[in-house]
Amino acid sequence: MALLGATGSIGTQTLDVLRAESERFELVAIAGGQRLAELCAISKEFNVRAIGVVSERDRDELRSLVGPETEIVIGGEGLAQLAASADIVVNAVVGFAGLPVTLSALGAGKRLALANKESLIAAAPLVAKVRDTPGAEILPIDSEHCAIHQCLAGSNETGHPDVALIHLTASGGPFRGMTSQQLSGVTKNDALKHPTWIMGPKITVDSSTLMNKGLEVLEASALFGIEAERVNVVVHPQSIVHSMVEYVDGAVLAQLSLPDMRLPISYCLGSPVRFDHAWGRLDFSKNLLLEFEAPDREAFGALDLAYAAARAGGAAPAWLSAANEIAVEAFLNDQLRWADIVPLVAAVMNQYVTDPLSSLEDLFENDATARRLAHGMVPR
Ligand code: NDP
Ligand code: MG
Numbered sequence: 001m002a003l004l005g006a007t008g009s010i011g012t013q014t015l016d017v018l019r020a021e022s023e024r025f026e027l028v029a030i031a032g033g034q035r036l037a038e039l040c041a042i043s044k045e046f047n048v049r050a051i052g053v054v055s056e057r058d059r060d061e062l063r064s065l066v067g068p069e070t071e072i073v074i075g076g077e078g079l080a081q082l083a084a085s086a087d088i089v090v091n092a093v094v095g096f097a098g099l100p101v102t103l104s105a106l107g108a109g110k111r112l113a114l115a116n117k118e119s120l121i122a123a124a125p126l127v128a129k130v131r132d133t134p135g136a137e138i139l140p141i142d143s144e145h146c147a148i149h150q151c152l153a154g155s156n157e158t159g160h161p162d163v164a165l166i167h168l169t170a171s172g173g174p175f176r177g178m179t180s181q182q183l184s185g186v187t188k189n190d191a192l193k194h195p196t197w198i199m200g201p202k203i204t205v206d207s208s209t210l211m212n213k214g215l216e217v218l219e220a221s222a223l224f225g226i227e228a229e230r231v232n233v234v235v236h237p238q239s240i241v242h243s244m245v246e247y248v249d250g251a252v253l254a255q256l257s258l259p260d261m262r263l264p265i266s267y268c269l270g271s272p273v274r275f276d277h278a279w280g281r282l283d284f285s286k287n288l289l290l291e292f293e294a295p296d297r298e299a300f301g302a303l304d305l306a307y308a309a310a311r312a313g314g315a316a317p318a319w320l321s322a323a324n325e326i327a328v329e330a331f332l333n334d335q336l337r338w339a340d341i342v343p344l345v346a347a348v349m350n351q352y353v354t355d356p357l358s359s360l361e362d363l364f365e366n367d368a369t370a371r372r373l374a375h376g377m378v379p380r
Contacts, residue, residue: 003027004031004052007042015042029082122363140264148220149223168213178299186208211342228306
């Protein structure tokens with residue numbers, strides 16, 4: 001197995017799964033960003049053969065911490081090399097930086113356990129091509145998509161004509177129920193307090209704006225080949241029902257479990273085998289309350305932006321994701337107010353020029369343009 005993005009929230013939870021299933025897997029390659037000491041500790045614990053870092057400086061620093069027998073590779077090319085080197089590749093990198101992992105793992109015919117939704121969303125037409133490589137498969141770690149994957153078992157026809165709707169559940173984030181007026185004053189501290197999940201900072205902010213759910217609509221559409229119009233967002237504050245598939249005959253299948261990412265990670269590593277280690281079990285003898293409501297699409301404009309990007313297709317999802325990355329980064333650096341994140345993304349999307357996205361060069365160009373426009377809108 002290769003675990004790229006090993007030092008983050010998904011990365012460290014994947015390590016928990018590996019510790020519980022140490023007989024089944026050998027971790028051969030890891031990669032990370034800033035946290036070199038953590039990378040070094042992981043490499044020693046699991047005796048990995050190769051490590052990916054971001055820069056030559058990081059390589060030199062890491063070299064002094066690990067033995068000469070450990071290979072160290074650099075940047076996107078290094079990530080691509082590591083992603084082609086194992087049977088199962090976990091893409092737990094955050095943001096567009098995870099693209100080389102997705103493309104290389106699929107191109108090399110590997111199982112891709114995908115947490116990094118941004119790469120799939122931005123590069124959907126390109127990912128679709130490499131996905132046909134013999135042996136290549138995507139298993140979604142994202143809890144909603146992992147649930148849908150399970151509820152779709154038995155619906156094998158291309159385009160899933162037997163599916164009426166996918167119901168993508170959303171916790172609603174820390175600001176559920178707040179009006180636009182109340183939302184205008186929320187702070188970074190408020191946004192970083194997710195009610196049901198502990199995750200990395202970027203996705204936690206995305207959950208507070210509901211951009212995460214918007215991105216997940218695009219992710220579901222790309223993963224399962226179902227138009228965004230058939231993906232419905234439903235707010236479910238308890239995060240117990242991880243998503244549902246409604247079939248044309250009215251039957252609804254759901255996957256339920258406690259909110260713990262180690263379950264979807266285990267599913268993606270083991271499928272079709274289920275490991276007998278449960279990361280918590282639901283207790284139906286206690287008063288288990290499950291609530292569902294429609295999202296407030298006026299107060300949380302990110303959802304409409306995502307559906308519009310899905311309708312536009314081509315490079316529009318790449319623009320949405322890139323502009324959002326810049327806006328969230330600016331917010332985390334205290335350069336942007338929370339209430340200005342989605343309007344900034346909307347302003348970038350207003351300048352989108354239709355592009356079918358035919359090549360990787362084309363994608364990098366679109367990504368760079370959207371980022372440049374977004375940067376230009378961040379107050380100095
Ligand atoms: P974190 O911020 O916790 O972790 C991100 C990881 O990516 C870290 O290991 C980081 O390294 C690494 N990284 C950052 N930049 C680079 C780079 N240029 N090259 C290589 N590695 C890099 O994020 P999460 O774990 O929360 O999220 C990871 C992905 O999973 C995201 O796409 C997110 O949307 C998705 N996801 C996460 C969920 C969760 O519960 N956390 C749930 C569903 C999806 P370092 O820390 O050393 O800088
Ligand atoms: Mg999710």
